[in-house]
Amino acid sequence: MNLTPDSKVLIQGFSEFISGTHITQMKAYGTNLVAGVNPGFGGQQLYDLPVFDLVEEVVRQFGPIDTTIICVNPYHVLDAALEAIASNIRQIIIISAGVPPLDMVQLLRKAESVETLVVGPNSPGIIVPGKILLGTHPSEFYTPGSVGIVSRSSTLTYEVAWELTKAGLGQSISVSIGSDAIVGSSFLQWLQILDEDETTQAIVLVGQPGGGSEEAAARYIAEAIDKPVIAYIAGRQAPPGKHWRQTGTLATIIGRDPNFGTAQHKLAAFQEAQVPVAERPSQIPELVRKGIN
Numbered sequence: 001m002n003l004t005p006d007s008k009v010l011i012q013g014f015s016e017f018i019s020g021t022h023i024t025q026m027k028a029y030g031t032n033l034v035a036g037v038n039p040g041f042g043g044q045q046l047y048d049l050p051v052f053d054l055v056e057e058v059v060r061q062f063g064p065i066d067t068t069i070i071c072v073n074p075y076h077v078l079d080a081a082l083e084a085i086a087s088n089i090r091q092i093i094i095i096s097a098g099v100p101p102l103d104m105v106q107l108l109r110k111a112e113s114v115e116t117l118v119v120g121p122n123s124p125g126i127i128v129p130g131k132i133l134l135g136t137h138p139s140e141f142y143t144p145g146s147v148g149i150v151s152r153s154s155t156l157t158y159e160v161a162w163e164l165t166k167a168g169l170g171q172s173i174s175v176s177i178g179s180d181a182i183v184g185s186s187f188l189q190w191l192q193i194l195d196e197d198e199t200t201q202a203i204v205l206v207g208q209p210g211g212g213s214e215e216a217a218a219r220y221i222a223e224a225i226d227k228p229v230i231a232y233i234a235g236r237q238a239p240p241g242k243h244w245r246q247t248g249t250l251a252t253i254i255g256r257d258p259n260f261g262t263a264q265h266k267l268a269a270f271q272e273a274q275v276p277v278a279e280r281p282s283q284i285p286e287l288v289r290k291g292i293n
Contacts, residue, residue: 001091001117001193002066003128003173010058010065010089011036012080013072014046017095022136023047029133034062037080055087067091067134069125077121078103085116093134094120097180104182111184118184123176124154137174145170147288148194150187151206152179152213156234159281160206167285172200179208187217195225202288203227205275207266208234214266222273228291231270232278236263 009031011023024047027033035050035058042053052058059065068084070077070092077099081092092111099121111118119126125135130144141162147169151157157176164171175190177183187205194200203225207214214233221229259265270277276291278284 003126003132003134005030005032005132007032007066007132008062008064009033009134010055010068010084011049012038012055012068012070012084013076013096014038015071015073015096017097018069018071018136020047023049025139026133026135029139030131031133034058034065055083055089059087065089067093069135070094070120071096074098074121075100075103078107081107081118082110085110085114090114090116092116092118092184093125094118094123094178094184095125095135096120097122099180099182101180101182104180104184108182108184119175120178120180120183122154122180123178123183124157126173126175127171128173129171141165142174143170144172146172146199146201148172148197148200148203149174149206150190150194150203151176152187152208153206153234154179156206156208156281160204160232160284163281164204164285164288167289169285169288172197187213188220191217191220191225191229195227201227202291203229204284204288205229205231206234207231209263209266210261212260215269218266218269218273218275221275228288229275230278230284230287230291231275232281232284233263233266233270236267 037055038051039053041051044051068089070080072080074096077096124137127133127137129142133139138158141158143165147164177185194203276287278287
């Protein structure tokens with residue numbers, strides 16, 4: 001991965017998923033935003049960025065692009081991402097929510113074949129505090145440090161970061177993998193990345209009801225992760241039988257344990273893996289300190 005201030009970053013699309021405020025914040029944070037792509041608007045300036053009709057035009061003018069941030073209509077995400085891959089962009093962050101699942105299946109097959117990292121959809125992106133902001137994370141909640149955060153949530157990720165910051169525990173990286181029915185990179189991939197990252201001493205994993213990704217993460221932590229991991233599961237009081245709409249759980253519960261996807265099922269998995277679980281976000285810093293010491 002190339003997550004440094006020198007990384008060249010492109011924005012594809014200017015929709016309701018991103019605003020001028022977000023773009024200004026990324027620039028102020030030192031992110032090297034070079035251009036935007038918005039078909040039909042080539043030659044114009046938007047938010048002080050030169051706009052092109054095609055990704056290949058950006059590459060022709062600025063050279064290889066490291067990361068693209070996709071903010072187009074969800075039904076156009078597949079085309080935008082395939083265009084980026086065709087221009088050899090190997091880090092794709094999808095801010096847009098509600099991407100059709102079959103489009104994601106097609107995209108991920110292509111991305112895997114060319115070793116492209118996809119974050120999202122329905123993700124605020126990645127922040128390396130003090131270095132680079134790729135997406136819509138509110139940077140004021142973060143401070144540089146050694147705690148890595150990987151989360152399925154958006155706003156809850158910021159809350160966890162703020163609790164750590166208030167407690168004097170800075171963050172090495174924070175990534176939201178997204179909460180659509182099908183997302184690109186997984187908890188397992190990011191746990192491996194953070195376990196190998198020299199600046200990360202401890203990992204905070206933030207889960208929520210729906211699907212089985214937290215259970216898979218718990219098994220992987222027990223088997224393969226050496227660094228201390230602290231978990232927090234949102235939605236413990238969610239009524240039984242209710243499913244969080246954005247997590248796409250209905251397609252995954254047929255023929256499963258009736259508790260599959262519930263917060264309680266996830267908590268049990270982490271307990272079995274002997275992963276400490278915070279009862280509330282404010283408890284996370286204390287558990288992180290215990291894990292590091």
